[in-house]
Amino acid sequence: MTGPLAWLDRPDERRGIRFAEPDGSWRLWSYAELADLVRRYATALRDAGVDAGDVVSIVETTGPRFVGLLFGSMLAGAAASPVAPPPPFGDRERWAEHLRGVLRASTPRLVVHDPALPLVAEVCAGAGVPAYDGEGLLAGADGRWAAAPTPDGPALVQFTSGSSGRVRGVRVPRPALAATVAGIQRWLRMTPDDPTASWLPVHHDMGLVGCLLAPVATGSDLWLMSPGDFVRRPLRYLECFGRHGARLTAMPAFGLDHIIRRVPRNALAGMDFSAWRAVIVGAERIQPALLTEFVRFAAPHGLRREALLPAYGLAEATLSVTGVPLDTGWRTATVEQGEVVGCGRPLAGAQVTVVDDDGRVVDDGTVGEIVVRGPSVAAGYLPANADGTASGTRLVDGEVHTGDAGFLVDGELFVLGRLGDGVKVRGRMLLAEDVEAAVVSACGAPVGRITALLGQVGDAPRVVLLLVRPEPDWLTAACAAAEVAAEGVPVEAVVVPAGAVARTSSGKPRRRLMWQDYLAGRLRSAEPVPAGPPATP
Incomplete structure (x- = not known):
């Protein structure tokens, strides 16, 4: 076998994945043990009627079953489609409707789910889709070898994280997945001696492809936590690098902020980060001050500034598009x-260009829409999601028109934000990320506590600031900074409770969805906070 399944031919008995246990310990599953589990699942899926080209939806939490099902689906010739499980304290009906939409879009042959998630079986029964719990599926499976899939068959159906409020299924062929994994391995110079640690959700492209498929394909040790584990105990994650020898990882910017704010400096005593060589930072616009602060936090224990590697990617390109090279250090542009x-x-092998509203390539330093092509670009959307919008991400003739604004300087990409989250002000595109960056800087607020929304109310643009548990001095500073950044566009500040800011699985604000909620009157505090007399735009 080749590509991400090649490790199954000679799985290592000494290395494997260590899964975080609730009691604080780690449970090692060697690659030999996991390879056996993969074959058993591949056989069980075939026995359940899965054929080459089918879609297998996987609703599992982080653990050995997820790994077995992921690779087992691909070994059986199917496309694995990881689906985020319901949040522990979230709205059950809202998640159920999300799953119904996923099932309508992907039309899976069957769904396999965590036995502790009976809601999945209920939804599947209503949709007429066969559902199996992950343990029950293995009953009677004998682990015999499953026939290898064709090299050009499907590998994954990835659902985009939905920052625009709409989740779409992306078809990733095996060659695109293999090209992405090989590109990550070359970028990070990955060897079996380079352990990875991750807390990212395994159903999202960064956690799935970057922090699970790539390390497993390399045959390196992997320390795997769930997002909830990380939120509760970020120190445990740092111990993977400072005490257990992990060297590679990836996360959104808010993960760095969470570590800085939740881990006391004295808790790092005795840790050594000198071998930690890659902290890939992506998924959202990155504030330079946050990178500097994280280096200041970890440098006394050996972390080098050059280890921080800002990157850009998206599900329509399987994952990675650009990344800062090892040992060079990140830079900024004003x-x-x-x-x-x-x-x-x-x-x-990606090719990145920036184009204007008419699709013409612009000069270096000129802002436009980012366009990507190359061997990692996905085959397309699921038929139910095939349409695109002018400001959203589109797959057109082998190119990804990302819907993201950015510019190139000497071949390096600088990303500004989503075009669909902006408005035109005096002929210039103003992005929500521009306003949010100015506001957060003015207030010194933690990442995620202030979110900016931009849109039209009637024919006039407006800025809405969502403030989660704001400090007393934030309101005045936030509104003043927003009015300056937005060049006089009216600003409204709304105080919202924790959890009111809708986010994707990668942590990005779902701004379009929240703007629609704002217009419908669903996103207002009991006592809206006045922002002062609005200026006339």
């Missing part, structure tokens, strides 16, 4: 919108 962190150069 533009009209402020200081912007560079996201590196193209990876895995």
